[in-house]
Amino acid sequence: ETAVFQTPNYHVTQVGNEVSFNCKQTLGHDTMYWYKQDSKKLLKIMFSYNNKQLIVNETVPRRFSPQSSDKAHLNLRIKSVEPEDSAVYLCASSYTGFHERLFFGHGTKLSVL
Amino acid sequence: SQLAEENSWALSVHEGESVTVNCSYKTSITALQWYRQKSGKGPAQLILIRSNEREKRNGRLRATLDTSSQSSSLSITATRCEDTAVYFCATDGVGGSNYKLTFGKGTLLTVTP
Incomplete structure (x- = not known):
């Protein structure tokens, strides 16, 4: 039963392009997170938001920026993708x-060509 | 460095057998969680065991926690093919943030007919 919805499922793009991923939760939760999972299944936290306030910002490159309009939504924008950004978010x-x-x-599986 | 780590990269058992995944961690914790991730899906929590608990059960799953040795185990009895997944242990963050859950590297469990 899925209550955290992400779009798109897949995205293929070229180096230097900008991409945005969307996330919505229907559970009424106060806290949302973005994790990056590499090809070896290693999970690393990138950002955490509590009631629209950024709580954790691990040392991710500046081209990554989280955006939250309300506590049910947390989007992720990558301004100029690099090959090493290929991962599952x-x-x-x-x-x-x-x-x-x-x-x-x-x-969301991102492939950077 | 990882704050939590499973001790085996991969395990393989036959359906009906029992299996145990072990995890070690490096810091004091409030709780330890076990997650399972099936192919193409996000991780799903199996068990949360708090630092004052020694054992927790959930159906065919049994988790133990030994805070003195900073280790935990997840045992699965009567395994099924659908138990095939990557199993992660995850612990509280440290260093000032209340909103960080750190995952181990994961153990790939394969259950064959």
Whole structure:
């Protein structure tokens, strides 16, 4: 049962282009996250938002910027993609913080040519 | 460096057998969570075990936590082909942020008929 929705499922683009990924959760959660998963399945947190406020901003390149219009939506923009950005980007949410269960979307797979 | 880490990269069992995935972590925690990720999907939580708990069960799953050795295990009995997935342990973040869940590298479990 999916309650965290991500679009698109896949995106293929060229180096230097700008891309945006969308995420919406219908669970009424206060906190949302973006994780990056590489080809070896390694999951790394990128951003965390609590009630539209950025809480965690791991040292990701500046070309990545999260955008939140309300606590149910958290988008991710990559201004000028690089080959190393090829990965699966997973959006998640939880009631409060990380002490709780995280609910993940299915992910957006980005391929940079 | 990873704050949590599974001890095996891959495991393979036959359907009906039992299997255990182990995890070690490096810091004090509030809770440890086990997630499972099937192909093409986002991770889904299986069990959350708090630092004052030693064991937690969920159907065929049993998680243990040993805070003295900073280790946890997830056992699956009567495995099924649909248990084939990557299994992650995940722990609280440290260093000032309340909104970070750090995942281990994952163990690929393959259950064959």
